[in-house]
Amino acid sequence: MVKTLEDLAKIKDKAKATLSARSAEQSTKVVIGMGTCGIAAGAREVMAAILDELGKRNLAAVTVAQTGCVGLCDKEPLVEIIRSGKPKVMYGRINAERARRIVAQDIVNDQIIGEWVVGTKA
Amino acid sequence: MKEISLHILDIVQNSIEAGATRVAIAVTADSQRDLLTVAIADNGRGMPPDMVAKVTDPFVTTRTTRRVGLGLPLLAATARQSGGTLTVASAEGEGTKVSATFGLGNIDRPPLGDMATTLACLLAANPSLELEYRHRAGGREFRFGASEFLGKLDGVSFSSPVVYRVVKEHVDAGIREAQSKGGIAL
């Protein structure tokens, strides 16, 4: 058996503990553009960076989802942040490094990074 | 695309958009025939025969956000440039199977690349997808089944970022072991 499977028991406990936190907190959703245009522009590395950063910070209240092409192909990779009771914020031309900053600054500290915003929707 | 695993991620998006709940991916290297085969089979809504016949034409798409569909034409071009082919088989109401072949040793063939991140991302964003992966090279095999793996997680979902990391490391280790023992790096 590989090491990662042996570690599973510990991971289960950790994930379960954070799971209860998830239902209690206000939920945040991150949606990443995964059409061909998004993937060709680097969407997989963006999603990987966001999931990695969320894991490191133990932010289980955040869910990651995907969408197809939304017609803004030249602005891919696109990352949309959806929070209940707030306007949706769409970031464009995101790479792995920027994705990590979105987690730290927008998701954690609730500060929109204006220079990367390509649209907002109520 | 720079990696075959990026094409795979993209082709599975088609399956998900077609309502598939099960997707089976098989990557098979045959050094005797100098062939790398990638097959992606789903149980989505399928396509009518006239659509299947022209689906590698970029002007055929059911997308409303863009007038061209790029995923299958791009994969067809990558396969052809490395001495391979693309075939699509589909039946309405049953599912679709996309098969691409590549010259295994062809210098124009992109590397398989980061298959672990492709699979882990697919599951994180589609936690109830019954995803299966089979990797065969040099007489070695690595298999990953999402449902089986989920059984070991005892109620924790693939959507958890902690599980994402576990899936990625597990697949990475499995493929690396199969490649080092089989002597074929893809």
Ligand SMILES: Nc1ncnc2c1ncn2[C@@H]1O[C@H](COP(=O)(O)OP(=O)(O)OP(=O)(O)O)[C@@H](O)[C@H]1O
């Ligand atoms: N697995 C599948 N099941 C059912 N229909 C499919 C499947 N794969 C492709 N199709 C059909 O073929 C069309 C073309 O697919 P292709 O991946 O080339 O482009 P697209 O998905 O429309 O756009 P893009 O990939 O550029 O984001 C799709 O719009 C869809 O109608």
Ligand SMILES: [Mg+2]
């Ligand atoms: Mg597509």
